Amino acid sequence: MSSSSLPHLFNAAGSVAVPLSALLVAPLLARALAPAGRGTFANDQALLVIAASLLALGVADASTVHWMEWSRRRRSAVVWGNVLVAFAIAGVAVIAISHQRSFPAAEVALLIVGAGALAAASHFRGVALASGTVVTVAIEKWVSSFGRLLLTLVLFGTGNLTVLSALAALVLPQLAGALYLAVASRGLSAPARSFSGRQGVGWAFAGSASGSLLVNLDQLLLLPLIGPAQLGYYAVAVTLAEIFTTAAKPFRDAVMAAPGRPPAILAIRALGLLALGAVACAVGFGWAVPAVFGDEYRAAVPAALVLIVGGVLKAWGYVLGAYLIRMRRYRSRLVITTAALLADIGLLLPLAGLGAVGAAVAASVGYAVLAGGTLVVLLRSRHSPEPAMGLERPMRK
Helix, strand or coil, X not given: CCHHHHHHHHHHHHHHHHHHHHHHHHHHHHHHHXXXXXXXXXXXXXXXXXXXXXHHHHHHHHHHHHHHHCCHHHHHHHHHHHHHHHHHHHHHHHXXXXXXXXXXXXXXXXXXXXXXXXXXXXXXXXXXXXXXXXXXXHHHHHHHHHHHHHHHHHHHHCCCCCHHHHHHHHHHHHHHXXXXXXXXXXXXXCCCCCCCCCXXXXXXXXXXXXXXXXXHHHHHHHHXXXXXXXXXXXXXXXXXXXXXXXXXXXHHHHHHHCCCCCCCHHHHHHHHHHHHHHHXXXXXXXXXXXXHHCHHHHHHHHHHHHHHHHHHHHHHHHHHHHHHHHCCCHHHHHHHHHHHHHHHHXXXXXXXXXXXXXXXXXXXXXXXXXXXXXXXXXXXXCCCCCCCCCCCCCCCC
């Protein structure tokens, strides 16, 4: 193994550590908070992630690809605009949904700080990757993921794991990671190159924002529709469905890193692995859910079984979406994710009477639109040449 590959292996392990730590934390949260508390925490987490991700995911991708092309003024506008918008969204959203339940001042502060930290971390990851410092990104992933796991374990072991302390265990390691990235990224921004960085960046921002809403908005809207206990069952089902996204990540990374046009065999292999995983989960969820999360979560099993389908579709759409990014089909990606979001949200109200199962059905339909729409676009584009990387046109003076 060459020394040059070690940073990438360290980063890949960190990428796995992030969802793995979330999966390990999930049973502790479920057992300590009970279904109603777990639903309340899911509502808080969705609010935080939405606030940070509406721009952060697009900024992370765009910073990675276009950072060296932007002027210094544009770089400053991106980072400050991204963080400030995340703060604003978090604050406005807390006020907007405060009629659902009472938000303690400490909880409000954690939500707003967490949104800013997540947004800033996403941006600085992009800067570090654009500068080739993969180890910096890897260290931040390890700090945030295992910091959260360690704090949650301590809180659970001492009997102090509440909704507020669980939120603190989520936010504080991420804040530490963001501060580390901010310090480590100083001096990484080389002078801007003489290229235009306008090729579809706005569409990339919008597509990433729509994708973030597709994954998180339902847990923000479901609290008044199905109540905290049913939302707790649904949150457990969503956590289990994330297993498929984790399994698909290496295939997505391979698509993003492949030279030239990524081979279709990567998507086919991903679907085969996900299908095998779906069969295993369908057989095991009936006993695994109550065994891992507690017997009071036995009611989450039907929603988890439904979300096996949704999880496979979401994960496969995640892989297929990487092909769209490589082809710079940003507008197509935006249209598809928006259609999937509308399908999901549009079904929440009529299916609310089914509780967590209804929410799982709505999410699965949304992910079916995501995967199916992406596949249609890719099949129609299979004979077209891969677009250029967008570095040919000189920047106007």
